[in-house]
Amino acid sequence: MSFQDIKFSKEELARYDRHIIIPEFGIESQKKLKAAKVLVIGSGGLGSPVLLYLAAAGIGTIGIVDFDVVDGSNLQRQVLFGINEIGQPKVEAAKRRLESLNPHIKLNLYNVHLNSQNALDIVKDYDVIADGTDNFPTRYLVNDASVLLNKPNVYASIFQFEGQVSVFNYTNQKGETGPNYRDLYPVPPPPGLVPSCAEGGVLGVLPGIIGSLQALEVIKVITGVGETLSGRFFIFDALNFETRTFNIKRREDNPVNGKNPTITELIDYEQFCGMRAVEEKPLKEIDAKELYQWQVQGKKFELIDVREPHEYEIVNIGGELIPLATVLDNADRFDSNTDIVVYCKGGVRSAKAIRQLEEKFGYKNLYNLKGGIISYIDQVQPELTKY
Amino acid sequence: MATVIIPTPLRKFTKNTARLEVKAGNIGDTIQQLTANFPDLKKHLLDEKGQVRSFVNIFIGNDDIRDLQQEKTVVKDDTVISIIPAIAGGI
Numbered sequence: 001m002s003f004q005d006i007k008f009s010k011e012e013l014a015r016y017d018r019h020i021i022i023p024e025f026g027i028e029s030q031k032k033l034k035a036a037k038v039l040v041i042g043s044g045g046l047g048s049p050v051l052l053y054l055a056a057a058g059i060g061t062i063g064i065v066d067f068d069v070v071d072g073s074n075l076q077r078q079v080l081f082g083i084n085e086i087g088q089p090k091v092e093a094a095k096r097r098l099e100s101l102n103p104h105i106k107l108n109l110y111n112v113h114l115n116s117q118n119a120l121d122i123v124k125d126y127d128v129i130a131d132g133t134d135n136f137p138t139r140y141l142v143n144d145a146s147v148l149l150n151k152p153n154v155y156a157s158i159f160q161f162e163g164q165v166s167v168f169n170y171t172n173q174k175g176e177t178g179p180n181y182r183d184l185y186p187v188p189p190p191p192g193l194v195p196s197c198a199e200g201g202v203l204g205v206l207p208g209i210i211g212s213l214q215a216l217e218v219i220k221v222i223t224g225v226g227e228t229l230s231g232r233f234f235i236f237d238a239l240n241f242e243t244r245t246f247n248i249k250r251r252e253d254n255p256v257n258g259k260n261p262t263i264t265e266l267i268d269y270e271q272f273c274g275m276r277a278v279e280e281k282p283l284k285e286i287d288a289k290e291l292y293q294w295q296v297q298g299k300k301f302e303l304i305d306v307r308e309p310h311e312y313e314i315v316n317i318g319g320e321l322i323p324l325a326t327v328l329d330n331a332d333r334f335d336s337n338t339d340i341v342v343y344c345k346g347g348v349r350s351a352k353a354i355r356q357l358e359e360k361f362g363y364k365n366l367y368n369l370k371g372g373i374i375s376y377i378d379q380v381q382p383e384l385t386k387y
Numbered sequence: 388m389a390t391v392i393i394p395t396p397l398r399k400f401t402k403n404t405a406r407l408e409v410k411a412g413n414i415g416d417t418i419q420q421l422t423a424n425f426p427d428l429k430k431h432l433l434d435e436k437g438q439v440r441s442f443v444n445i446f447i448g449n450d451d452i453r454d455l456q457q458e459k460t461v462v463k464d465d466t467v468i469s470i471i472p473a474i475a476g477g478i
């Protein structure tokens with residue numbers, strides 16, 4: 001339906017009055033918002049403000065992609081959720097919150113892991129994509145899907161105190177298409193070099209700021225009001241309160257829409273980001289139930305916890321605390337003659353610790369606890385505190 | 388002296404300094420000085436061949452050095468150089 005055919009109820013006109021009375025915005029822009037379909041990928045730190053503001057602003061159809069459930073450690077920044085939603089699928093918790101905020105909009109839920117098999121099918125029904133995911137494979141997947149389907153991709157990313165925003169693959173009124181993520185960053189960092197927010201942390205208010213800017217750009221892309229960040233790359237440093245806006249351009253060697261495109265369909269993004277290579281190195285693993293068996297059988301083994309002291313304080317299962325960063329300096333505390341189970345929160349840091357020890361000292365007796373302490377709590381001691 | 392703004396993820400390699408002053412003729416010299424003064428930065432800025440990594444962008448003022456003369460881009464006393472690595476966080 002064309003935006004000109006959009007009608008509003010009395011309630012809607014009253015609701016959107018503060019938009020409609022802005023001379024540069026007016027009823028026409030409000031109609032464009034109602035006619036628009038926006039896909040928000042990730043309903044976490046960035047997704048929360050994006051969804052809240054887009055729903056409040058009256059975007060007619062909003063799709064939400066997220067496979068995760070609400071966790072207590074999300075609430076420090078994911079303002080879409082409250083303590084009553086812990087353990088619930090994020091898309092469903094988001095739907096309830098957004099429906100109570102604005103009953104005049106339609107919400108489509110995708111409780112799935114976005115991947116090369118389903119991305120085009122989901123993205124194709126939307127006008128604008130807002131990417132608020134948390135890993136490089138999905139960033140490149142979302143970029144390529146939006147370029148292949150010719151959709152603008154409003155991009156935002158955060159880490160610790162730093163945020164980035166841009167509008168990718170935006171075609172202006174003259175028909176000129178701006179740069180996309182691959183023009184800015186042709187290849188991702190190798191795994192392990194750049195930590196994720198789960199490992200490196202993020203100040204809770206930062207996604208609130210950056211996600212709000214992302215919502216702003218979505219509204220500008222839809223309405224055509226103002227100048228979008230297409231061809232520009234915005235950086236916010238919350239520590240020094242510095243903002244910078246750089247110029248970015250399309251590149252001829254862009255593999256998706258450069259001079260000689262080599263990517264004409266979605267690829268294996270885990271492989272592209274080097275994730276597979278890491279997985280190929282086999283690690284000895286033990287799952288939570290096996291560990292419990294070892295414990296009840298009285299088997300002789302050691303348990304080492306490579307998390308940080310404050311995490312140990314939240315919950316521990318009796319392991320000796322040697323944080324990841326200090327593992328190599330404390331290698332003498334790892335006995336090479338006894339089986340040792342190493343664990344962290346989810347199994348990533350402990351795998352790193354084991355690799356470091358194996359590479360440097362040739363250990364052969366280290367077992368990684370699959371799924372970390374969280375999996376142990378879920379499967380063995382559900383009464384312990386999860387975080 | 389030109390100014391180099393270090394992004395937060397890399398500040399742990401520059402003794403938590405956000406702004407560094409360098410006396411250099413071009414971007415290549417600037418990077419060389421930075422990595423000589425802070426050796427831990429090297430693996431984050433340069434690949435095995437000594438090229439600027441393609442997930443690290445360097446801007447002079449508001450412009451990408453890839454749109455100028457790459458590492459040969461001239462640096463003046465009042466130049467502000469920004470190093471912007473890819474970050475992917477969102478949740």
